[in-house]
Amino acid sequence: MKKAISVSLILVAISLIGFVLLQVNWVINIVQTQEQKIKFRVEQSAKEAADSLGSVSSVASLRLRGQGIPIPNNNFLFPYIKINQRFSQSEVNNIIYKALKNHEAEKYQIEYAITYGIGSDAIPELLTPNFATIAQQLATDSLLNLNTLIRSFPIAPETDDGNPIAQEFLNVFVPNLSGQAWRSLTWILVGSALLTLITISAFYLTVRTMLLQRKLSKIKSDFINNMTHEFKTPLATISLAVDALHNEKVQGNKEKSIYFSSIIKEENRRMNKHVETILQAALMEKQEFNLNKSKLHIHSIIEHLVDNFSLQLFDKEGEVVLHLNASNDLIEGDEVHITNLLNNLIDNAVKYSKPDVPPRIVITTTNSAKHLIIQIEDNGIGMSKESVKRIFEKFYRAHTGNLHNVKGFGLGMTYVKDIVDAHNGKIKVDSNYGKGSVFVVDLPVILN
Known part of the structure; x- marks a missing residue:
């Protein structure tokens, strides 16, 4: 069975690693595909917007007449009339947004500038607020260049003979291309x-x-x-x-x-x-046990139990030291189970004593605000850190080295933990191998 489980774990692990690698590869591919899709959509949108800006509308002509600019009878002179004279910023925004929407690219962050001329001699006419900042960053950051889509499209109205004349350009930036691709694939x-x-x-x-x-x-x-x-x-x-x-x-x-x-x-x-x-x-x-709770004085139970262990301690030349300092030792609990709980803890302190050292058990009680704290300390063989972690596990028995006279089913400490929990209390253990153990039980008291 052990071999079968090991083989099964290896096969499941290989399958999981393969699945994760496939998922990672799929994510990388889908993000790269999305980047290409963004590029294509923005390029098509920008080209359409540039073509739209290159045509002369009647609305633009009326505005030019209102500004006192003479309108010739043909379009030959229109290339010399700049875009910012023919269109307002909001109209350019609307034209570009409409083109982006036509190609399902309106959700992407786009920065643009319309310039007269291209390159270092270009004169900006209309531009978005962030365009100049990004342009400056691109001039000094090569990594930013790799992650930014940069495209320029001529705004070329046709003359009467149908020949386009490109003097103005629509320059488009798509910053943080990979980031936008990731965001668009969020779900x-x-x-x-x-x-x-x-x-x-x-x-x-x-x-x-x-x-x-x-x-x-x-x-x-x-x-x-x-x-x-x-x-x-x-x-x-x-x-x-x-x-x-x-x-x-x-x-x-x-x-x-x-x-x-x-x-x-x-x-x-x-x-x-x-x-x-x-x-x-x-x-x-x-969880089928029933608690017959009544008012109990813990000090009386402890003293009675210590008397019961007197013969065992006498044989081992050991002793029990009592520091019953709690001013309130009255709890509501099941007398049988509480007695068994404390009996198990004292019994363990006696059983797990060192063969060549007389056992010394110190039982101390104190009060916190609403609880009775019972501490049982011994100078026995102690436990390893692993045993301390597993001491309350069912059927677990700590290794006792050369101590072979300790018997049982490994149920005692599980029983102790269950009884403490059933009484809404807490138990913790601290132990050093070869030096002894300390068990601390915290039980709620009846307040006067």
Whole structure:
């Protein structure tokens, strides 16, 4: 299965990379095509506008007469009458806009100038406000030249014999050509980006799901192995004890019969506890557990639990130091679950102590504005950063090095986290490998 998942990930990754490269190539091509389309449309529009400006309208003739300029009977002298004498700026704008609209180019930014003559000797007659600025920039910036469409079209009215005479020119700039091409394709590019993002997200979710499935498969295998071991040991002990009880010598000895019976009872209790732990974890996962909340004094629960661990600590020459400084230790919670929560934390502090160092557990309580803060600090083996990150994961068990006497299903800390969450609290852990761990539980208190 591991090999199949690896091959699948490689194939999906290759497909994703290929798709992204195709999308990038498609975007580059479509932008370049759009640039060419803008150039063509603007050139056709400017040519049409130049032809329109080259013809003489009756409106222009009336204006010239109103200005006292004599109008000859033929068009031969019209080339010498400049465009700015025949048309106003607004009329030129309208003519150019109409030509742009005819070729679907009115949405592009166009700067123009009408000059008498062309080149360095050209005399400007009419021009847009930004034309001169762009012309100056083009003279010094070669990159700007590459990204600007520059075209000149003769404004050539015909004489009586039909020969055009070009003395004036329509000069057109389309600045930031690539930028305008990108903007004109906004929705197409946004759609492409969204499609790419969706594809990448789908790839991420697929990879994440596959890795999670592999992780769950490993966890399941570890759990089954661990559960088999946890049940096999008490079953083997019970089997031996039952065999011993069938022995005639043991049957004739009341003390030995009681001894082996107590072993059977104790191992049976252990198995029941394991079963209860597994069932409890299942209920937690389904959120089907019910909390029987009541008013609880945490200090009393802590003191009772410390007494329960006194024998274990005595065997290890350890101690528990209490700093119950909280002025308000009253919370609303489920007594059984809260007791189990604190019991698990203290039990871990005892179990994960160093074999050659007496355990020292410091339990401190304080208050914040609306919460009770319970801190449980130990001097045990501690945890790595990886273990700290995963400590609340179901079935996860931190590596304990040479410490082999620690057993369980890896459900204790998951249970602790679920109970804290169910009581609207918070829990965090800080640990240094080889130095010890600190668990901090934050629970809301009942305010007086």
